[in-house]
Amino acid sequence: MPSQSLQDPYLNTLRKERTPVSIFLMNGIKLQGQIESFDQFVVLLRNTHSQMIYKHAISTIVPSAPIKISRETQTKHSQGPSEELSEN
Template sequence: MNKSINIQDTFLNQLRKENIPATVYLTNGFQIRGIIKAFDNFTIVIDSDGRQQMVYKHAISTFTPQRSVSLMQDNATEE
């Protein structure tokens, strides 16, 4: 059966699983550098400088990972 790929969840899950540092750019211009610890449909938890911050996705403009992220996902496993 053909399953559509959710790029956003795949991208965030790879950042989380591989502990890839990323810079999160907010719509107000603020930047948060850290590790994605968790996410859901509306929020992301980021560990930045030893503190956890919960950020609403609607406030995020861009993610820039420190290295490339593989979007190829094993179809048998999800989050």
């Protein structure tokens, strides 16, 4: 299964560092908390309770502080399928 570009390392960094985030939904609702977990389809957001949010309903994720994703992670996840095939 191909990588989801920057999405997975971005969400994983927010989760591991327990960075508070604001998640804006497509309908304009703002949710706040920490990313507890995520998969291909959903994000679990923890505040006073856990909420499962479907990714297709998310417009924007805004961290409360700047986050840093390593160059190695960016390079690893920015390669598209055509680049991976050309290396073999």
